[in-house]
Amino acid sequence: MIKSEYKIIGVMSGTSLDGIDLVYASYKFFNSWDFEIIHSETLPYDNFWVEILKDLISLSEPELKQIDIEYTSYLAYKIKDFIIKNNISDIDAICSHGHTALHRPDKMLTYQIGNLPILASLLHHRVVCDFRVQDVKLGGQGAPLVPVGDDLLFSKFDYCLNLGGFANISTTFNKERIAYDICPVNIVLNAYVKQMGLDFDDKGNMASKGKINNELLKQLNELDFYKETHPKSLGLEWVKDFIFPLMDSFQLEVKDILRTFIEHIAIQISNELNNNKESSVLVTGGGVYNDFLFDSIKTYTNNAIIKPTKDIIEFKEALIFGFLGVLKLRGENNCLKSVTGAKYDHSSGVIFHA
Known part of the structure; x- marks a missing residue:
């Protein structure tokens, strides 16, 4: 259903390995879009995850798939903790970037861990994620998506x-x-x-x-x-x-x-x-x-x-990945061919239901 206001948790993990950025934000549409960040937090990675995430490109395919399962469960745990800590009850969707493991658009390959269907079932909320894959399949770079x-x-x-x-x-x-x-x-x-x-x-x-x-x-x-x-x-x-x-x-x-x-x-x-x-x-x-x-x-x-x-300095990307999820839920374009080089503008991402 198309609405004029959405309450979203946006989740972002970047290549600098600073941690998981989480925002709980409201997005409103009345002729143009506006937003409000209600809660925000960065959860630093411990040494265990830093060591794993910094060298994902060296893993074999079976190793990477196993890490994907473990990371998705870890991500769900962190998001659930954020929800409980901030007493958040009104959630239209959790919209997550995941963490980039491989990104070679020249070979039509991109892989973000943490985007498995179990994320929705573990959180008991609708999840929108995996925003890059479709764009790469359409000949795009799969990045950047924030524009x-x-x-x-x-x-x-x-x-x-x-x-x-x-x-x-x-x-x-x-x-x-x-x-x-x-x-x-x-x-x-x-x-x-x-x-x-x-x-x-x-x-x-x-x-x-x-x-x-x-x-x-x-x-x-x-x-x-x-x-x-x-x-x-x-x-x-x-x-x-x-x-x-x-x-x-x-x-x-x-x-x-x-x-x-x-x-x-x-x-x-x-x-x-x-x-x-x-x-x-x-x-x-x-x-x-x-x-x-x-x-x-x-x-x-x-x-x-x-x-x-x-x-805004610290959470703009998490805020915008939340917004990409809103656009996906509305069936509106969230990837632009002028940005990524894809064949056409499109609404990217996967929706998982709890």
Whole structure:
């Protein structure tokens, strides 16, 4: 049934392995869409799950399928705890991204764990999930999927930039929404900081003490991906094939690697922003808290770089995956061919009933 208001739990787990982002939000439609985040929380992964999730691409198919079962049950447990803790009773659906195990759209392959039918039966609620698979089958990249939400929930900004495991951006160009991955961010920065026994570089303090290696910076900026036009997306496989071997070959101190890579991020992002000199850029994701990274981006562009409220910074992706589920329930398009390169706009995702 088409309604004007939906109460949804949105669930997101990103490549940076920060944890599971959960939002309980209300989405209302009266001529245009509006939303309210009612409850939100990030549940960090323990060491057991971090070790498993960071190396999913090395698992065999039987191993991956077993992990999928275990992760789906774990996800259900975490969502149920969130519901109980916040005394949530009014739920139209739980809409979950799952966690990306494999993403090779060039081979028409994408696999997110945590999207099995048992999620609905364990939670006793309707579930909308597995948003990427259909798009890849239609020749799309299966990513990024957030731009539909950017367009309908955050239309007052010229650009929406997310600094998560990867930097991705969306904007309207020639009356069409376009979006694509720009470059790796936390998936690389956090990997090197972990060598120092830290989960992340607090405010970018370590990077700020490093020196730029100009030759490494030059080779990073010359990687073929940056010459490609959109639609395009990145995955851990690309980072392991191209970024880590290149960075490691220079045998630099961690602080110098971080400093050089932040310069690389700032340059690549500014390349995408500087065609429009007076635009507003909404910046979200965990990378916003890296002050040194944030300031480095600002030095390369004259655009208005806007840091929103904490809820939006941390939970925008979970909020939008909840919204993708709403659109699926309404039978409305939540994947745009202008963004992913699919054959046509479509309503993606799978609905499981309790």
